Amino acid sequence: MSGEGQGDIIIARGLNKSFPGPVQALADFSVTVRRGEVLVIVGPSGSGKSTFLRCLNGLEEVDSGTIVVDGIPLDENERHRLEIRREVGMVFQSFNLFPHLSVLENISLAQRLVRGKSRARAREFSMELLARVGLRDKAGSYPAELSGGQQQRVAIARALAMMPRVMLFDEATSALDPEMIGEVLDVMRQLADDGMTMVVVTHEMGFAREVSDRILFMEQGRVIEEGTPEQFFNSPVRERTRAFLRQIL
Amino acid sequence: MHRRPGKNIASSFDVIKYLLTLGGLAWLIGRGSEQLGYSWHWHRIPGYILTVSHGHWQAGPLLEGLMVTLEVSAASLVLAALIGLVTALLRLSGSLVGRVLAVIYLETIRNTPLLVQIFFLYFVMAPILDLSRFTAAVLALAFFEGAYASEIFRAGIVSVARGQWEAAYSLGLSNYATYRHIILPQAVRLVLPPLTSQAISLVKDSALVSTIAVYDLTMQGRAIVAETFLVFEVWFTLAAIYLLLAFMLSLLVRLVERLLAGRGQPAWSVQ
Numbered sequence: 007m008s009g010e011g012q013g014d015i016i017i018a019r020g021l022n023k024s025f026p027g028p029v030q031a032l033a034d035f036s037v038t039v040r041r042g043e044v045l046v047i048v049g050p051s052g053s054g055k056s057t058f059l060r061c062l063n064g065l066e067e068v069d070s071g072t073i074v075v076d077g078i079p080l081d082e083n084e085r086h087r088l089e090i091r092r093e094v095g096m097v098f099q100s101f102n103l104f105p106h107l108s109v110l111e112n113i114s115l116a117q118r119l120v121r122g123k124s125r126a127r128a129r130e131f132s133m134e135l136l137a138r139v140g141l142r143d144k145a146g147s148y149p150a151e152l153s154g155g156q157q158q159r160v161a162i163a164r165a166l167a168m169m170p171r172v173m174l175f176d177e178a179t180s181a182l183d184p185e186m187i188g189e190v191l192d193v194m195r196q197l198a199d200d201g202m203t204m205v206v207v208t209h210e211m212g213f214a215r216e217v218s219d220r221i222l223f224m225e226q227g228r229v230i231e232e233g234t235p236e237q238f239f240n241s242p243v244r245e246r247t248r249a250f251l252r253q254i255l
Numbered sequence: 256m257h258r259r260p261g262k263n264i265a266s267s268f269d270v271i272k273y274l275l276t277l278g279g280l281a282w283l284i285g286r287g288s289e290q291l292g293y294s295w296h297w298h299r300i301p302g303y304i305l306t307v308s309h310g311h312w313q314a315g316p317l318l319e320g321l322m323v324t325l326e327v328s329a330a331s332l333v334l335a336a337l338i339g340l341v342t343a344l345l346r347l348s349g350s351l352v353g354r355v356l357a358v359i360y361l362e363t364i365r366n367t368p369l370l371v372q373i374f375f376l377y378f379v380m381a382p383i384l385d386l387s388r389f390t391a392a393v394l395a396l397a398f399f400e401g402a403y404a405s406e407i408f409r410a411g412i413v414s415v416a417r418g419q420w421e422a423a424y425s426l427g428l429s430n431y432a433t434y435r436h437i438i439l440p441q442a443v444r445l446v447l448p449p450l451t452s453q454a455i456s457l458v459k460d461s462a463l464v465s466t467i468a469v470y471d472l473t474m475q476g477r478a479i480v481a482e483t484f485l486v487f488e489v490w491f492t493l494a495a496i497y498l499l500l501a502f503m504l505s506l507l508v509r510l511v512e513r514l515l516a517g518r519g520q521p522a523w524s525v526q
């Protein structure tokens with residue numbers, strides 16, 4: 007790709023998105039993410055963080071702007087959208103596990119349907135992933151039998167089962183009881199250590215400070231400030247950022 | 256499953272009330288028929304159900320009619336479910352043509368009497384398409400009940416939580432795979448009870464196929480009445496058989512529900 011760094015895996019340029027209502031969810035929003043980078047996005051509620059993540063894998067359509075993920079343009083071509091969804095894993099605030107399927111089936115389903123793996127091979131990899139998130143003994147359980155923290159770890163394993171190049175986390179710990187936040191953050195930290203490219207929307211400032219490579223502060227669909235964790239927490243430039251940090255820390 | 260402690264007592268009260276009502280009804284009918292001077296001949300009814308000749312069991316006309324009713328009902332039930340599902344998917348699809356077709360079908364079926372639809376299929380379409388009586392009857396019932404089934408399916412599909420679609424899409428599942436593996440299995444569990452009522456309606460509505468001389472239970476009953484004037488006995492027997500059918504159908508569905516209940520519960524959208 008000319009003009010863009012070889013290492014850029016997500017290139018979003020000039021995204022605009024509005025819903026019926028006064029505010030614009032995304033307003034000329036641009037960002038690039040390098041391969042292996044952990045980008046944390048913070049911002050007040052309603053600032054467009056979820057909308058950005060959802061646009062990245064085509065759950066929401068932008069009004070204008072371009073998105074390229076791992077060299078694949080997200081455009082009218084339905085095949086491109088499917089390809090991108092296969093390369094991008096997403097973890098939701100509300101877990102969204104499939105309640106009628108066991109944990110093992112939750113993780114295996116897409117491997118079989120999308121990647122065409124045999125039942126046995128999908129199972130093998132699923133068990134490996136379950137071990138990685140510390141839930142090997144829960145393979146046969148149904149989602150309703152698990153705690154919130156366990157459900158979210160299964161959801162992460164389910165996304166990883168597609169061997170994505172990028173993982174998106176939309177407030178993955180916001181729906182959890184406080185005592186369960188740690189176990190999910192641990193899995194995310196492990197993933198970052200393993201070199202996964204991650205875009206993380208979170209209110210966990212400790213995680214942002216320790217794990218992220220770059221923090222982006224957005225408000226009303228725009229990038230207000232962007233920098234390394236040190237810059238962001240210790241010497242924010244914008245008054246708006248300082249006010250946000252005072253409020254949240 | 257654990258029950259509320261009061262539930263058994265409450266339901267035995269229901270049973271007692273039901274029996275009292277039935278008893279009252281029987282008394283009324285008994286008195287009424289006495290005044291009419293009706294003479295009962297119940298002993299002749301079993302012969303119309305089952306007879307023994309030369310040591311062999313032989314199905315009487317009522318039992319033969321019941322078999323036809325079951326065949327018509329089963330065939331149109333399967334077809335109605337299929338039509339209902341396809342129509343629901345069309346209505347929810349992105350295709351304008353599909354949605355318009357579905358709505359035209361639904362409005363036509365729901366705003367004309369089933370009897371007219373049966374006649375239309377039998378007297379107009381059957382000669383053109385060379386359909387048998389039986390096929391015309393099955394098609395008419397299936398298209399009629401399919402319209403109602405489609406609304407039930409649609410309600411079930413839209414009540415599966417939005418997050419289920421998003422999770423499936425974000426894994427790269429196609430539209431088809433999402434419906435097939437994620438949405439429909441959850442929707443079907445939700446719509447099983449209303450779908451059962453619809454199936455029971457279908458069995459009852461199937462009596463109307465007797466109007467085009469399909470020899471179902473009702474038609475056989477009418478023939479016996481015409482021949483023997485056992486008006487009360489025959490119609491009581493028919494009502495009892497239909498009641499039994501409906502009862503067994505709901506038992507069957509309850510069994511299926513029980514089997515599914517052990518597994519994970521669907522995610523309903525909060526609306």
Ligand SMILES: Nc1ncnc2c1ncn2[C@@H]1O[C@H](COP(=O)(O)OP(=O)(O)O)[C@@H](O)[C@H]1O
Nearest residue numbers: 025026029031050051052053054055056057058
């Ligand atoms: N499906 C939707 N319909 C209408 N408005 C929406 C929808 N999704 C998001 N919005 C609006 O877009 C803005 C950005 O929302 P969102 O991206 O969810 O913010 P955040 O995730 O940062 O809290 C908000 O004003 C929100 O009300």
Ligand SMILES: [Mg+2]
Nearest residue numbers: 055056057177
């Ligand atoms: Mg959000």
